[in-house]
Amino acid sequence: MASDLRLVEAVKATLGEEMARDDSVVLYGEDVGVAGGVFRATDGLLDEFPNRVYDSPLGESGIVGTGVGLAAAGMRPVAEIQFQSFLYQGFAQLQQHAARLRSRSRGGFACPMTIRTPYGGGIHALEHHSESFEAGFAHVPGLKVVIPSSPADGKGLLAASIRDPDPVVFMEPTRLYRSLRESVPDGDHVVPLGEATVAEEGADVTVVAWGSMLQRTLSAVDDVDADVEVVDPRTIYPLDTDTITESVKKTGRCVVVHEAPGTAGFGAEIVSRLTETAFYHLEAPPERVTGYDVPVPMFAREDAYLPDEERIAAGIRRAVEA
Amino acid sequence: MPRTTIAEFSVESLEILAPDGSVDEELEPSLSEETLFDIYRTMRRARRLDERAVALQRRGELGTYAPGVGQEAAQVASAAALAEDDWVVPAFREQAALLTRGASMENVLAYAMGLEEGAESSAEDRALPPAIPVGSQALHAVGIGWAQAIRDEDAAAIAYFGDGATSTGDVYEALNSAGAYGAHTVFLCQNNQYAISTPRENQTRAETLAQKAVAAGIDGIQVDGNDALAVYEATRLALERAREGDPVLVEALTYRRSMHTTSDDPRKYREEEEEVDWDRRDPIARFEAYLRGRGILTDERVEELAAEIEAELEDAIAAAKGTAAEADPADMFEYAYAETPPWLKRQAAAFEGGEADGE
Numbered sequence: 017m018a019s020d021l022r023l024v025e026a027v028k029a030t031l032g033e034e035m036a037r038d039d040s041v042v043l044y045g046e047d048v049g050v051a052g053g054v055f056r057a058t059d060g061l062l063d064e065f066p067n068r069v070y071d072s073p074l075g076e077s078g079i080v081g082t083g084v085g086l087a088a089a090g091m092r093p094v095a096e097i098q099f100q101s102f103l104y105q106g107f108a109q110l111q112q113h114a115a116r117l118r119s120r121s122r123g124g125f126a127c128p129m130t131i132r133t134p135y136g137g138g139i140h141a142l143e144h145h146s147e148s149f150e151a152g153f154a155h156v157p158g159l160k161v162v163i164p165s166s167p168a169d170g171k172g173l174l175a176a177s178i179r180d181p182d183p184v185v186f187m188e189p190t191r192l193y194r195s196l197r198e199s200v201p202d203g204d205h206v207v208p209l210g211e212a213t214v215a216e217e218g219a220d221v222t223v224v225a226w227g228s229m230l231q232r233t234l235s236a237v238d239d240v241d242a243d244v245e246v247v248d249p250r251t252i253y254p255l256d257t258d259t260i261t262e263s264v265k266k267t268g269r270c271v272v273v274h275e276a277p278g279t280a281g282f283g284a285e286i287v288s289r290l291t292e293t294a295f296y297h298l299e300a301p302p303e304r305v306t307g308y309d310v311p312v313p314m315f316a317r318e319d320a321y322l323p324d325e326e327r328i329a330a331g332i333r334r335a336v337e338a
Numbered sequence: 339m340p341r342t343t344i345a346e347f348s349v350e351s352l353e354i355l356a357p358d359g360s361v362d363e364e365l366e367p368s369l370s371e372e373t374l375f376d377i378y379r380t381m382r383r384a385r386r387l388d389e390r391a392v393a394l395q396r397r398g399e400l401g402t403y404a405p406g407v408g409q410e411a412a413q414v415a416s417a418a419a420l421a422e423d424d425w426v427v428p429a430f431r432e433q434a435a436l437l438t439r440g441a442s443m444e445n446v447l448a449y450a451m452g453l454e455e456g457a458e459s460s461a462e463d464r465a466l467p468p469a470i471p472v473g474s475q476a477l478h479a480v481g482i483g484w485a486q487a488i489r490d491e492d493a494a495a496i497a498y499f500g501d502g503a504t505s506t507g508d509v510y511e512a513l514n515s516a517g518a519y520g521a522h523t524v525f526l527c528q529n530n531q532y533a534i535s536t537p538r539e540n541q542t543r544a545e546t547l548a549q550k551a552v553a554a555g556i557d558g559i560q561v562d563g564n565d566a567l568a569v570y571e572a573t574r575l576a577l578e579r580a581r582e583g584d585p586v587l588v589e590a591l592t593y594r595r596s597m598h599t600t601s602d603d604p605r606k607y608r609e610e611e612e613e614v615d616w617d618r619r620d621p622i623a624r625f626e627a628y629l630r631g632r633g634i635l636t637d638e639r640v641e642e643l644a645a646e647i648e649a650e651l652e653d654a655i656a657a658a659k660g661t662a663a664e665a666d667p668a669d670m671f672e673y674a675y676a677e678t679p680p681w682l683k684r685q686a687a688a689f690e691g692g693e694a695d696g697e
């Protein structure tokens with residue numbers, strides 16, 4: 017059985033199912049209880065699980081840091097950070113403690129914490145509400161970084177993240193929360209972390225895209241006169257290098273699309289890995305289509321910042337024609 | 339429109355044992371002779387461990403080390419008040435508290451030799467590894483104490499931090515969150531008067547650090563941190579309250595008698611006069627005078643103990659060196675994730691094979 021769901025509904029359903037499955041899962045964050053979260057991703061869960069959903073005090077370092085303690089004491093904390101930008105306030109706890117607890121205690125402690133956070137632009141939000149820092153989180157050894165780009169994967173990847181023994185930053189593309197509906201399996205549906213998926217098969221060029229850029233890429237390929245293969249990594253770390261490599265070995269060409277700034281963005285890591293794993297198969301220089309190296313502008317200029325179908329199509333053409 | 343006082347606060351201070359070893363019998367906790375001797379013994383062990391560690395560091399055998407000389411009562415007596423299943427969440431100067439909880443000298447030395455082995459711990463130990471980022475660990479103690487509240491369990495967690503840490507956002511978030519969640523958490527602030535070179539007066543304009551609890555809506559109390567009986571009693575009462583969901587901040591007034599760490603020179607920022615003054619208030623000498631007064635300690639017992647401690651130290655040094663000699667560098671790949679991800683496995687394989695990075 018399956019239901020037609022939006023991403024935000026898939027997230028909510030998964031949270032409820034995981035809480036029902038495992039008593040040690042607790043949910044907390046700013047406004048996640050009575051109000052059900054600013055995006056309503058936790059709406060109704062407080063009623064369903066009265067003693068396991070908490071409106072936390074406002075303070076992201078506190079949210080991440082108390083999660084480390086909860087996890088050390090045997091709970092499975094699932095925290096919401098209201099917007100990814102404000103996870104910078106909790107970054108020290110994430111980098112210095114959550115990510116290192118296992119190493120520092122030589123495996124004695126684990127930190128099976130999931131930090132869910134809406135991220136990315138495209139919803140005309142306030143300043144500081146549109147960032148995408150996946151590369152920064154991926155740069156922290158000990159963390160896993162997961163980005164779903166569809167409701168079904170949202171469910172499967174979130175279930176896997178909550179069950180994962182390591183800390184996971186689970187980034188939910190705000191632009192996809194309500195813009196897309198698809199059939200989502202009911203009941204247990206787990207998408208393993210670290211496995212990319214081929215969203216569209218093709219022979220001429222590989223495009224790697226995630227989050228809200230995946231949908232844009234899928235519509236951009238219609239405007240390109242080439243047989244495009246689209247790979248969605250789904251997990252930023254650990255990255256499924258093999259699937260991307262296999263695809264590029266087949267097509268000989270590669271484009272990476274992401275909305276974060278290009279410099280030191282995760283596209284740089286992907287291209288770098290490909291030079292290690294598929295260099296002699298490359299028939300053209302890899303292309304990157306990304307956000308610009310500027311602070312994400314306020315919403316009047318946001319459309320100019322985010323890669324759109326036109327820029328993505330142009331990037332693909334450059335790769336194909338090179 | 340009236341202007342009225344709508345809230346007033348006060349901060350209590352607790353002293354039981356005077357510097358000359360005399361005691362306020364009305365406040366004296368009823369502790370068994372065995373417990374009293376254990377507290378004394380652990381303070382002595384911690385002092386010698388710190389002294390030896392500094393000497394070993396000077397000979398190049400240890401890395402940077404943060405001695406807690408002078409703070410033994412604040413650490414040992416507070417940790418002695420914990421029940422077996424209570425949790426300890428240390429900063430980086432808490433050798434004495436950890437020894438009280440059963441950690442070995444070997445582990446302390448191994449950690450100072452740069453070996454994760456020294457911080458190896460698990461939920462069974464009821465202690466987290468040392469925390470280097472100042473103040474950060476207070477939040478972990480809140481998480482642990484909150485978990486006890488959620489599960490309706492009796493255990494509590496004690497967080498150790500210094501006077502400097504009270505200026506960090508994390509400590510404020512911790513005090514505040516503990517109150518909001520009714521976490522089973524006690525905050526043990528060791529006000530040892532300096533954060534590296536910065537004196538307590540430059541740290542905050544607040545008159546006491548205990549009053550930092552007020553804004554969080556939890557209780558705060560100041561205690562003579564060189565008075566083992568007062569520290570014990572204040573912590574015991576705080577733990578009792580914490581188990582009921584009322585977290586408490588205890589400010590233990592003490593003094594860091596040696597350097598901040600082995601790479602610090604306190605002569606640059608403090609006067610000898612002040613140091614001498616605090617030497618007279620030494621927590622171990624004071625407690626020893628009390629125990630001698632009660633007939634629990636004799637010259638003979640003190641000598642015996644000193645010999646036991648030296649033997650324990652020699653064994654611990656040898657054991658830590660043994661761990662260092664056997665330390666496998668490939669170990670660093672072992673614990674980063676529950677299951678090593680493929681790309682990391684490749685790095686580990688390249689390392690083991692002595693190959694260049696990559697394929």
Ligand SMILES: Cc1ncc(C[n+]2csc(CCOP(=O)(O)OP(=O)(O)O)c2C)c(N)n1
Pocket residue numbers: 431470471472499500501502503504530532533534594598
């Ligand atoms: C977040 C952070 N900032 C700076 C440092 C460097 N540092 C180490 S100890 C210390 C002073 C700490 O003072 P206090 O909290 O009073 O503890 P004490 O050292 O006196 O035990 C500083 C600034 C650090 N470890 N962490």
